[in-house]
Amino acid sequence: MKIKRFRIIFSICLMLVGIGIINRVSLVDVVLPAWNPASILSGQGLDHQVGTAVKIVDNKGNVISQACQGVSVGDEIINSEGKHFRITKLEKDRAVVKSLGMDQELLAWNEYLTDERLAMAAATRKSGAVGIYHTHTDESYVPSDGIESKPFKGGIYDVGQTFSTQLKEKSGGTILYDRTPHDPHDNTAYQRSRRTATKLMKENPVALIDVHRDGIPDPDYYSAKIADTNVTKLRLVVGRQNPNMQANLTFAKKMMAYANKVHPGIVKEIFMAKGNYNQDLMPTALLIEAGTHTNTKGQAERGITLFADAVPTVLGIEGGPTEAPGTNGEKGITGTGGGAENSGGWKAVGWILGLTLLLGGGFLLISTGSLKGVGDRINAFGKEFSNYLGPVKKMAGGKKKANKGTKGSPKDQADRAAIDHRDDVTED
Amino acid sequence: MDRFPLGLIVLIVVSLLIFFGISQRALDRMRLTDKGALAVILAIIVGSFIDIPIPGARVPLEINVGGALVPVALAIYLLVKAGTGKEVTRALLASLVTFGVIWFLSTRVMTGTTEPAGGLNYVDPLYVFPIVAAIIAYVAGRSRRSAFIGATLGVILWDVANYIYFLQNNATNALKSIGGAGAFDTVVISGILAVILADLIGETRERLQGGPASEGKPDALLAGLRKPEFDRKKEATKRDEEPGKNTSETREEVDRFEDKKI
Numbered sequence: 166m167k168i169k170r171f172r173i174i175f176s177i178c179l180m181l182v183g184i185g186i187i188n189r190v191s192l193v194d195v196v197l198p199a200w201n202p203a204s205i206l207s208g209q210g211l212d213h214q215v216g217t218a219v220k221i222v223d224n225k226g227n228v229i230s231q232a233c234q235g236v237s238v239g240d241e242i243i244n245s246e247g248k249h250f251r252i253t254k255l256e257k258d259r260a261v262v263k264s265l266g267m268d269q270e271l272l273a274w275n276e277y278l279t280d281e282r283l284a285m286a287a288a289t290r291k292s293g294a295v296g297i298y299h300t301h302t303d304e305s306y307v308p309s310d311g312i313e314s315k316p317f318k319g320g321i322y323d324v325g326q327t328f329s330t331q332l333k334e335k336s337g338g339t340i341l342y343d344r345t346p347h348d349p350h351d352n353t354a355y356q357r358s359r360r361t362a363t364k365l366m367k368e369n370p371v372a373l374i375d376v377h378r379d380g381i382p383d384p385d386y387y388s389a390k391i392a393d394t395n396v397t398k399l400r401l402v403v404g405r406q407n408p409n410m411q412a413n414l415t416f417a418k419k420m421m422a423y424a425n426k427v428h429p430g431i432v433k434e435i436f437m438a439k440g441n442y443n444q445d446l447m448p449t450a451l452l453i454e455a456g457t458h459t460n461t462k463g464q465a466e467r468g469i470t471l472f473a474d475a476v477p478t479v480l481g482i483e484g485g486p487t488e489a490p491g492t493n494g495e496k497g498i499t500g501t502g503g504g505a506e507n508s509g510g511w512k513a514v515g516w517i518l519g520l521t522l523l524l525g526g527g528f529l530l531i532s533t534g535s536l537k538g539v540g541d542r543i544n545a546f547g548k549e550f551s552n553y554l555g556p557v558k559k560m561a562g563g564k565k566k567a568n569k570g571t572k573g574s575p576k577d578q579a580d581r582a583a584i585d586h587r588d589d590v591t592e593d
Numbered sequence: 594m595d596r597f598p599l600g601l602i603v604l605i606v607v608s609l610l611i612f613f614g615i616s617q618r619a620l621d622r623m624r625l626t627d628k629g630a631l632a633v634i635l636a637i638i639v640g641s642f643i644d645i646p647i648p649g650a651r652v653p654l655e656i657n658v659g660g661a662l663v664p665v666a667l668a669i670y671l672l673v674k675a676g677t678g679k680e681v682t683r684a685l686l687a688s689l690v691t692f693g694v695i696w697f698l699s700t701r702v703m704t705g706t707t708e709p710a711g712g713l714n715y716v717d718p719l720y721v722f723p724i725v726a727a728i729i730a731y732v733a734g735r736s737r738r739s740a741f742i743g744a745t746l747g748v749i750l751w752d753v754a755n756y757i758y759f760l761q762n763n764a765t766n767a768l769k770s771i772g773g774a775g776a777f778d779t780v781v782i783s784g785i786l787a788v789i790l791a792d793l794i795g796e797t798r799e800r801l802q803g804g805p806a807s808e809g810k811p812d813a814l815l816a817g818l819r820k821p822e823f824d825r826k827k828e829a830t831k832r833d834e835e836p837g838k839n840t841s842e843t844r845e846e847v848d849r850f851e852d853k854k855i
Contacts, residue, residue: 356779412604510600511604
């Protein structure tokens with residue numbers, strides 16, 4: 166029994182080491198899915214007052230970005246120039262990042278979107294439906310609405326309405342704007358807005374956009390003059406606790422690259438934060454922060470109007486640069502295969518499959534205690550399928566198989582009976 | 594097909610297959626046969642497209658069949674089929690405690706107006722609810738079924754609480770949809786993840802302890818722990834001859850098959 170126990174613990178350790186190695190070796194430049202149980206104990210980021218901001222700085226003290234308290238170690242930022250940072254340390258009111266260099270995928274997109282391609286893309290834009298909703302429906306802009314939070318009727322609705330109207334005008338397609346409130350403003354609002362998002366998905370949209378406003382106190386952080394208009398910039402947010410994350414991230418990069426080609430600077434950065442934000446529902450789901458609560462609503466509406474110039478085209482772009490530098494630029498804008506979005510999709514598939522195998526394997530080991538047990542259980546899994554396929558097999562296999570089925574070794578029969586009668590053997 | 598590149602299509606198909614595959618594996622622990630579990634999954638998928646509006650509600654309210662009614666029906670089925678009144682009480686209490694903890698976490702801990710998550714966003718609520726339900730159910734009754742009941746009913750109660758908040762605030766522009774995300778709703782995902790987590794905790798603990806505890810358990814349960822005796826009649830007679838001998842070999846064999854102890 167002792168040997169067995171040792172074997173189990175050993176196999177678990179092996180799996181953990183495996184995970185560590187995968188993280189270290191192959192994924193250094195890839196955003197890590199958020200899973201850090203230790204942070205629950207350390208109590209980091211317990212303070213979450215409205216309007217207090219964390220300055221995100223590099224190790225020389227240069228401010229890279231700002232965020233509401235609630236940032237955590239492992240969050241990442243890709244700014245509009247393509248610089249990629251990961252938060253490595255949290256201090257009282259600032260977070261220190263380490264640079265991960267330039268984001269190759271974004272640079273590839275930047276390079277890919279030359280003037281002529283922009284023109285071509287603009288000419289071939291598509292008009293699929295786009296779903297828009299707000300998870301935090303109380304969000305408001307203090308200078309315009311007087312208060313930062315108006316439950317059930319926040320100023321964010323006006324921004325969403327503008328976005329929807331502009332998108333409709335510019336794409337000519339259907340815009341599904343859902344105004345269902347999901348108050349109160351808390352983390353579980355995403356649980357409630359999940360229903361709205363799914364409802365929108367039933368209308369078969371090409372993208373789902375959740376429009377928010379940020380909560381950092383400094384209005385200048387988002388204010389800018391772009392295309393001769395006084396606007397707020399936007400921040401795109403991608404959730405890391407999401408198996409589709411790589412696909413969502415690629416979509417966000419494409420969106421940022423294109424929007425910034427059309428109106429330079431309109432998208433400030435992509436922020437990869439903890440959470441899921443219902444982005445597991447669709448690889449083309451996106452969360453937008455349209456300015457912050459200290460900006461005016463007008464600014465935010467004008468900002469999102471400029472952004473709306475880019476959205477229909479991005480949704481129409483197929484293919485794109487391959488990730489390997491140097492090979493991009495060969496394909497036409499409508500070329501398919503090997504596209505950046507494609508690679509995001511495949512990466513996400515890899516993540517999901519990898520995690521399923523890892524967890525499934527771990528579970529098998531734990532529940533059976535030995536590799537032999539794993540083999541036995543996998544065999545039993547096959548037998549379960551014969552439960553469904555039994556009659557078909559019999560028909561196809563004829564007498565021989567039927568005979569085999571009835572004959573079977575007594576042990577097999579015991580196994581089957583054990584599975585069939587599991588109801589009778591349960592304790593609870 | 595021109596809407597998404599191949600990578601995304603494969604991604605969607607694979608995630609759906611895995612989601613429903615895992616769901617089926619988890620549900621077939623719920624006093625259901627494999628086919629029964631498959632039928633429940635189908636009911637959840639089809640039911641996802643059916644919303645039942647509740648007439649006469651001041652704040653519009655609708656209940657999704659796949660996302661709320663089917664899981665609740667399964668929870669009730671489990672409660673009805675439960676062996677003893679103690680078990681039922683324990684499962685219901687676990688649901689209430691789950692709701693209480695979810696409520697506390699949501700309104701007291703994970704609240705606030707930080708962006709984008711709003712508050713203490715260690716783990717998305719999509720995963721917090723099942724974790725809470727699994728732990729409470731396991732502590733309460735070491736039961737995978739209770740985990741399912743606790744997670745499902747707990748999340749539904751939390752939705753009811755949110756509906757009461759809507760009523761208090763007279764949010765007539767709202768539409769409260771319970772289980773509206775159907776198969777992808779927090780109710781369903783919580784139920785399934787909670788079973789898997791409880792299973793994981795249970796299997797690990799039982800494994801470390803060296804098999805399910807058999808001392809002091811009623812004979813009927815112990816009989817269930819053993820495989821039907823086809824080719825082990827000899828062993829059985831041997832054991833009868835030596836009643837004092839521990840039956841550990843039998844238990845080890847039995848362990849290979851799931852659900853001996855739920």
